[in-house]
Amino acid sequence: MSFISVDKISKQFLIPKKKQGFWGSVQALFSTRHESKMAVNQISFAIERGEMIGFIGPNGAGKSTTIKMLTGILVPTSGEIKVNGKIPIKHREEMAADIGVVFGQRTQLWWDLPLIESFQLLRYIYKIPALQFHKNLAFLTDLLDVGEFMNTPVRQLSLGQRMRADLLAALLHNPSVLFLDEPTIGLDAIAKERIRELLVSINKEKHVTVLLTTHDMIDIEKTCNRMIIIDKGNKVYDGGIDEIRANYGxxxxxxxxxxxxxxxxxxxxxxxxxxxxxxxxxxxxxxxxxxxxxxxxxxxxxxxxxxxxxxPEIEAIIKEIYNNPAIKKAGRSHETAI
Ligand SMILES: Nc1ncnc2c1ncn2[C@@H]1O[C@H](COP(=O)(O)OP(=O)(O)OP(=O)(O)O)[C@@H](O)[C@H]1O
Ligand SMILES: [Mg+2]
Known part of the structure; x- marks a missing residue:
């Protein structure tokens, strides 16, 4: 059994059917008619402990939906997920103790509090023993270089500083897996590079398994040697990054x-x-x-x-995958049996 196993998961959203205009919106409030949207369609993959994997696809491909199912925020419509032997939605509390999550688009820190107080609160939420907390905080403060703004309210941090602080928050309780949904979004080139380097050291030094979602191919090239590509809810590639690079490049x-x-x-x-x-x-x-x-x-x-x-953009890479059976094959050969 792999460390993370995802077996034919799908997620179907029901969206109220809406007609055009204001009255259409009002009618939709009372309407029982729904449109269904298959956001994720029978995706399977397996990840071994310690791997660092890029999870990419165009807008609306189903990346965030998949991450939400892996972290127990959303229930799959069908299919099975196991993370370190646990079913996310069933074992929510144990899962929370074992995983770290960063959503680049929003923070899990308290906006008005000095950074250190957010970490103190997380210590109580995750019930982190004092010794472990202080040891981890010292190690991560040094690694992520956040010491300088420990007493600054989160709202005053730059986006790059906030992202480093969010990474620290996600790692305080020693999770064995880190799910990152666009951790480099909106960052400038230098801040992006810094986050990439940090992710590589976290993966190496803390032996954390990392699943990384991004729109930026360079994020993946610099940090991962395997990637999973999805498009319109379907998995289109799972394999080495070199095979893709040789072809799309x-x-x-x-x-x-x-x-x-x-x-x-x-x-x-x-x-x-x-x-x-x-x-x-x-x-x-x-x-x-x-x-x-x-x-x-x-x-x-x-x-x-x-x-x-x-x-080349991710869309161009996907086009090449559809057009070039050799790349598809290279991907398949890397697929691990669940
Ligand atoms: N709560 C929801 N209700 C209805 N539809 C949803 C919901 N969440 C996502 N969707 C739809 O599911 C599809 C996949 O969305 P998802 O957010 O997973 O994409 P994504 O790959 O993360 O895209 P992006 O790169 O833009 O973040 C989209 O068509 C989206 O509109
Ligand atoms: Mg998303």
């Missing part, structure tokens, strides 16, 4: 703002060009030509205002 997009309408020569390695005013998106194969070679060729004939190189 073929193209990049150079976005250039020109001073005047440009003259673009035919360049080997460029796969498509799209234009919006003086902004051009030039897609290129990165093993045929590098971004800097491309820029030097283009700037020979034109004056550039600005340029950026875009990494």
């Amino acid at each position: 073929r193209t990049r997009t150079l976005v250039v703002d020109f001073k005047q309408f440009p003259h673009l020569p035919a360049i080997d390695g460029v796969t498509s060009v799209s234009q919006n005013g003086l902004r051009f998106e030039i897609q290129f194969e990165k093993n045929k030509i590098s971004a800097s070679q491309l820029v030097s060729l283009i700037s020979k004939h034109n004056d550039l205002m600005d340029l950026t190189v875009q990494e």
Whole structure:
């Protein structure tokens, strides 16, 4: 039996059927007619203790719904979940003692209290023995570097500081699993990088199993070696990140703002060009030509205002998975039996 086993779970939401306009909304309050929405559709996976896994998919794919089922916040419509031998919804109290959760979009800290007081309150909620509490607090304060703002009310913290404080709160009671729903959302590049490094050390030093949801592929590349991709409630990939990287990583997009309408020569390695005013998106194969070679060729004939190189989006990766059976196969071969 795996440490976390998820066997064909589904979650169906019933949403009141609504007609257009104000009266439609009023009618919906009294209507018994519902539309059903399959947010998660027969997903299965198994995770071993100590793994660190990226869980990704476009908006509305069912990531948060899955995390909520894993943590016992939502009941699956069907299917079975076991986390460290326990069924989340049945063993809620024992589960709470064994898992840590961070929802990047909201905090579990008390907004008006100095940070240290939130930790004190959590100590009582989780019934953490004094010695363990002080030891953990000291270790994590150092690791997450939150000492400087321990006496600051949470509302005055920057988003990056608050996220580190939330991570500390989630780890105070020594959970064996950490569920993270978009812990890097809204952070700038430096703060994101810091959170990634911290997650890697937490996984290593505290041997915590981590399931990480994000929209940012770089979060996954920097922290995980396995990822699960879902799309419209279905699992579309479960496997190594290298297999995906080798395939999706073929193209990049150079976005250039020109001073005047440009003259673009035919360049080997460029796969498509799209234009919006003086902004051009030039897609290129990165093993045929590098971004800097491309820029030097283009700037020979034109004056550039600005340029950026875009990494492929998760949507583009999913498209490639659907179109490329080899990637699908690579994913399947990593699937563990439950
Ligand atoms: N409580 C709810 N009632 C009805 N529908 C819901 C509810 N929660 C989620 N949904 C729907 O289920 C689907 C999956 O939502 P979910 O929040 O799990 O997606 P997600 O992958 O976390 O997306 P995002 O990247 O935007 O956070 C969406 O279509 C959403 O509208
Ligand atoms: Mg979500």
